[in-house]
Amino acid sequence: MPLPKQSHSLRQEDFDRLLAWLDDDRELAGTEYEKIRRRLTTIFASRGCRVPEELADETMDRVSRRVADIRETYSGNKVLYFLGVANNVHHEFLKRPALSSPMPLVTERDDQERTHACLEGCINKLTERSQHLIRNYYAEDKQKKIVLRRVLAEQMGINLNALRARALRIREELQVCIERCLTSE
């Protein structure tokens, strides 16, 4: 896995110090860095922040700058230290003037066509059983959907919860496959 991108406002030695604090193995530290950043993004989004990725980056940068001071004395789960800093970043964000409107989700027609083409290819790469499941899981809306999923679960000898979990895992596989397909084009 490539090392995480260092933000422009961060000094190289602070960034290196953060990675070293996260793990002795630089590769594993990079993975950990991305994981924490991704989770902080989800947390900021769930707090209703319009720019969660920006705030997650700001949190990562601040922790990087503080590692030199805390690495010898800090005990406990390091991840929770990020949460404390994230709370400060969030408080400051709340004092900023509010953004006027949400960013619109713009999907170009070409993008839709490409996504659709990739989807077909990715579905065909699934096992026969997964294809059957995913095609039927997403086949119908509303009441018919409920009946269809019940029959599908019955056929597979599993309950609706297990069916949902399987379908969503296949959905996740499709997402990865489609994103790979889109970037390779």
Next chain:
Amino acid sequence: MGDQNNNSGTGALTPLSDETIRRCLLGAALPNEQASFEERLLVDDDFEKRVRLVEFELADDYSFERLGAVDRELFANNFLVTEDRDRKVAVSKALRRSLSTAADRSPVTSPTSPASKLWPRLKSPALFFSNYPVARMAIAGFALLLLGVFIWLVWKSPRVQPPELVKRQATPSPGREYAHPPSSQTPPTPTTTPITPVGILVLQFGGQTEEQQIQFATAPSETDIVRFELVLVSHQIATYQAELLSAAGDRIAGIADVKPVVENEHAKVVWDVPAQHLKPGDYQIELRRVVEGQTQAAGRYSFRVK
């Protein structure tokens, strides 16, 4: 730090349901739920996997137009804020476009489907009977007979009101009531009806369906009403709109231009709904606030009719 599930320093982690995760992702969780969500998300890899799956489900529900008005607004404002999530929605839309009509091409029961060979048809009684029209007709006849007996029993039995449901009386404020679909034969019922409700259900925002239930002792008549008291999270000077939704997200009834009443320092929106709309099942009421012509999500209330 390489430890995948290092929980040291976090104490016992509160279990969170997928429904709670969903509320957190929509930015509509209660403060204690939000705190548990954040802590678990940071320290628990398995929990993060669950969160990612719920994200996919939300993106799907949005793209397949299965979200109610309030959740749709929360989704647009609080969920669609990263490129990663935009991409999820794009794939969900492609899935809808590609597969939502796929039942015709690859039905679950299709004998030509390769999957139907993998899973024997006999596992499903419904599928089994679909091969035997006589058996199907016999079952239908038996069901009709049972329905007739049930209707006769209901007609004969005296009406009993469940007293525990009637917590307190409230005077509903006038509002414009409407029913879905617009072509419904059910006439709108004025909210200031003098009829005593067969039950009053006080609903709290974020309350669990299991704790907010109503049960009719007998089948409700055409004139019976159930009074809902929707306790507001915060009281603002505004009028409100409410919509009653089935578990599948179908709109059943609605009310607009209703003003909240204040009782014991709690503001609430009071809404009388014809009891006949309420068949056994799970429901939600979506509440929207109207301030200077703009509508805002004001809460979602879950309840169950037993």
